[in-house]
Amino acid sequence: MRHPHRAPVTDAGRRRVRPRAGVLLVVVALLMFGCLLVVNGLARSEVGVDATxxxxxxxxxxxxxxxxxxxxxxxxxxxxxxxxxxxxxxxxxxxxxxxxxxxxxxxxxxxxxxxxxxxxxxxxxxxxxxxxxxxxxxxxxxxxxxxxxxxxxxxxxxxxxxxxxxxxxxxxxxxxxxxxxxxxxxxxxxxxxxxxxxxxxxxxxxxxxxxxxxxxxxxxxxxxxxxxxxxxxxxxxxxxxxxxxxxxxxxxxxxxxxxxxxxxxxxxxxxxxxxxxxxxxxxxxxxxxxxxGTVDQLLGSVLIGLVAIAGVVVDALTWLLVVVGVLVVARLVLMLVVAVRHHRRRHRPGFTWGPPVTAPVSVIVPAYDEKENIAATVRSLAASTHRVEVIVVDDGSTDGTAEIVEALVRAERLPNVRVVRQANGGKPAALNTGIAHARHELVVMIDGDTVFAPETVGRLVAPFADPSVGAVAGNAKVANQAQGGVWRSLIARWQHIEYVMGFNVDRRVYDVLRCMPTVPGAIGAFRRRVLLEVGGVSDDTLAEDTDLTMAVCRSGWRVVYEETATAWTEAPATLGQLWRQRYRWSYGTMQSMWKHRRAVLESGASGRFGRAGLGHLAVFQVLLPLLAPLVDIFLVYGLLFLDPVTTLVAWSAVLGVQLAAAVIAFRLEREPLGVLWLLPLQQVVYRQLMYAVLIRSVVTAAGGIRLGWQKLRRVGGLDVHLPPTTAPADHPRQLVVLSRR
Structure with a gap:
């Protein structure tokens, strides 16, 4: 449901809602489950005979x-x-x-x-x-x-x-x-x-x-x-x-x-x-x-009852873990097979989307307090080898973001860059303002903490040679992998692994199945008429990019993934920032799934998206990840109460499968493999945070609580990804700086 009359709330001023009752419920449930595991572990630990x-x-x-x-x-x-x-x-x-x-x-x-x-x-x-x-x-x-x-x-x-x-x-x-x-x-x-x-x-x-x-x-x-x-x-x-x-x-x-x-x-x-x-x-x-006495008999009966309950629970979860493991491994193998097929199809000799796309492109950059990166973002866009107009929509920034862009336009003579100012209304409103000001039919949306290679825009819009394509997802990569100290660099590299292994492999598969759920906000392209057809960018959810992509899919347009269109984006540098970002993503994705749930029952392209795309998200992005912590819980359980050698061998085998999958994914992306030594540590630390984020999001969604947008603090440093030149000489020379107060 749209809320066209809802008053805008500043990003900085949004109240952060903490569903404490839900968190308390989860903590209590985990403690109870832990107690049952301990009881079952003590009752069923491997007992040796006297000979041993x-x-x-x-x-x-x-x-x-x-x-x-x-x-x-x-x-x-x-x-x-x-x-x-x-x-x-x-x-x-x-x-x-x-x-x-x-x-x-x-x-x-x-x-x-x-x-x-x-x-x-x-x-x-x-x-x-x-x-x-x-x-x-x-x-x-x-x-x-x-x-x-x-x-x-x-x-x-x-x-x-x-x-x-x-x-x-x-x-x-x-x-x-x-x-x-x-x-x-x-x-x-x-x-x-x-x-x-x-x-x-x-x-x-x-x-x-x-x-x-x-x-x-x-x-x-x-x-x-x-x-x-x-x-x-x-x-x-x-x-x-x-x-x-x-x-x-x-x-x-x-x-x-x-x-x-x-x-x-x-x-x-x-x-x-x-x-x-x-x-x-x-x-x-x-x-x-x-x-x-009666008291001792009662206490003994309680202990026996706890052991019985713990046995039933652990046995059921053990079988569930087997099912989850089989599904996850089967999905991983299938995803890699499809992703490799997608890669080979796109790189076979003679592949083309159609005639070269030479039409100019409007690039929209919604910006709220992006002073750390906005100059690098604008410079990278201005250096594009494809004809572009750059529209920076300053969404009520308080840190001088608009002034930085305007000064850059004057100092470096960037006639293809415009600044639009507006009172703070949130990212969807900023994107809609940019769409309204766009002069061209092809529209690229990019975050204010992202930089493009000179050829990125041209590659990103190339699929529009196919008239059935309504939107294109680009290839987002983590920019700040070696900035801000060891710990921040470690967190960024974990996200780099996740981007390559998860997001980009998934997009290849979604492309093949024609059920792409998300064109990333960091790098995505749309036909302007498609955006107008679906009503623009909605503020119904906290994942406006996912919501928009689902609407495009339901309208019958094809959404594809262009792996060669690369952008570098600043990833959260601390666990707290990462938590806030993924909390918003996870919660927003569930909001979008709920909003578009009727697609499951629809026919045609919308129904295919609903049953394949939403079904996959529900099973593999929500339900199974909720059960995935069982792997780590049973790892600890096995080390404490079972044969630790067997337990470690089993866990290592699972890790080995993931490592093999990571190598394939990194090869597809032409990324160096050196960072994969961090994969085991990622499984121990990073993955637990993602579980906690998902659980928190599910609890929040179940409680009917609406979260506010949570702005991340930028650290900058994207200049290292800038091309050596700024603006090609053949760009149209017109400077337009608009102000809306």
Missing amino acids: GGHASAGTHDEVPAAITGGGPVVDARGATPVSARMPARTISLTFDDGPDPTWTPQILEVLRRHQVPATFFVVGSMAAQHPDLLRDIRAAGSEVGVHTFTHPDLSAASDLRIDRELSETQLVLAGALGESSYLLRPPYSSTADAVDDDALRSFRAAGADGYVTVLSDVDSRDWERPGVDAIVRNSIPANGTGGIVLLHDAGGDRSQTVAALDRLIPELRAQGYRFEVPEAAVGLPLDNQPV
């Missing part, structure tokens, strides 16, 4: 009493002096570590039920939180549940605080799943009593202070090696009829040999006169698995 940690300690034994190293596998360190106990003769306790596992624990329970033998399952809290039903199955089968920590760390190397957290979190899971607690602990990577060193004893004491009795093993089945059923059975039978606590596993890998061996081991032990007891009953300690 080693069964023998290599530390000192100076503080370990002989009663422990020479004692039994049950160590009670709850008192001042640790004591140990052995299993009675011909008494066996079957114990299982690292579970519960949804595949192997039920099979082991079935064998135990069939033989009516109790066992003790030392469970990992993170696994138990994912499978609380298996804990209930263990208790229903007559077996007991002990503690094997929450994330399976080596407690001998852990702090007392970490030990307390590992045990208390596992107890919460037991409370939530069973309404019971356990005081039996088996430390991960523990072995027999004679291997206890000073560090291990310290951890036993720390656990004892919390009321735990440590249950080691003195018979190792070595089933974690998967040596075969016969070997597991042989390893699990104590020598000479002595009693023992047998170490087995119900998780941590393929336990089919363990299941088969257990079915043979129990009858064989019985045949040798063994009886089966749980450890605490065998050594005369109170029974384990006692009821807990």
Whole structure:
């Protein structure tokens, strides 16, 4: 909807609206998501079986009493002096570590039920939180549940605080799943009593202070090696009829040999006169698995619920990430194929748009406080090899922009340059004023911080030899790549990579598909009658160039990309300026998409633009970029909770694909490849800012907030891109300086 009567507001005076409620909502959502990832990471981190940690300690034994190293596998360190106990003769306790596992624990329970033998399952809290039903199955089968920590760390190397957290979190899971607690602990990577060193004893004491009795093993089945059923059975039978606590596993890998061996081991032990007891009953300690209070049970249920929710969310996002990754890679490959095709078509021998376009061109330069660059901009246009008139529309500048141009016109005798002054009305109003004053049918629009090569205008208007072409997008490049210090130069070079890899490759594809959404404000050309046909430049959105281009496409005119028409424009030099510019671009693009949404349902050229152009923007410029941060989030997640080597290899593979695409894009643009060493750092820093900009823009748009134009501070320095001459001698010599106050 147009607002023809809306009073103009000065760029400097526009109030900047901050949708703080939306930002707060995003921050809260990210924090909640982060918490779910941490919960899921702790619950599903890769837990190693005992074999990976080693069964023998290599530390000192100076503080370990002989009663422990020479004692039994049950160590009670709850008192001042640790004591140990052995299993009675011909008494066996079957114990299982690292579970519960949804595949192997039920099979082991079935064998135990069939033989009516109790066992003790030392469970990992993170696994138990994912499978609380298996804990209930263990208790229903007559077996007991002990503690094997929450994330399976080596407690001998852990702090007392970490030990307390590992045990208390596992107890919460037991409370939530069973309404019971356990005081039996088996430390991960523990072995027999004679291997206890000073560090291990310290951890036993720390656990004892919390009321735990440590249950080691003195018979190792070595089933974690998967040596075969016969070997597991042989390893699990104590020598000479002595009693023992047998170490087995119900998780941590393929336990089919363990299941088969257990079915043979129990009858064989019985045949040798063994009886089966749980450890605490065998050594005369109170029974384990006692009821807990309502509060503990409630807290445990909450923890199990969080783990379940986190698992569902992360699993769903993982699959979504796979879909996003496939779509992004497929799009990247397709875009490059089409872009290469576009390049080859335009550079094949004999290609031409038609007869040479020699008609004069009106170049419109809207300028508001552009004193840093306006002289360089005007000089570059005046030096054009194509006949031009330059109309500088001073939109109420307060820094003497108009005076600089007028002085330049007088000093350098530039008769093809005009200055039009007007009260500040915004960039669309300035462009419309320029269109009204344009004398020629072909109109070029250029920003006041941009310089052209002498041949740029001629190349830019060449496609108008085709009568179906209504507008032409030029090739904008970042000018200030090596100005303003290392940091500002770095930001500019990141934008240079983005311009080459993103904007210009995209425009090649849009050209081929005939659905160009944006002719850049820095360098674009239009037929004047097309501009008048679509009602001029609208101020309905903050992306007036995108809005205008979409209107041209919907009117049935073809919009093309001319890669040889080059302009250099000043890019934002700081992250703050970059944020403001991209925030306006992103928000304005969404405004334009919404304004022209009906094109999706229209027929002909308008419908093709709506379905191809708007559809592509909606999916690949809004929806998928909103999900793209998952790549970086899961990178951190993988480094913390999964195999970091595998994670880095996967991330490097994605980066490698992007690097290959960048090389192709830079070759198409004939740009040096040296800057691409910054690509990995761009992915870590620059891309995150673009995500934040898009999220902020979506939140702002969803909240119905209208932003004001945000003027960027210029630093200048475009003179290095000026041609050696200023104005060709054959330019018409007429000087017109207009003033509208």
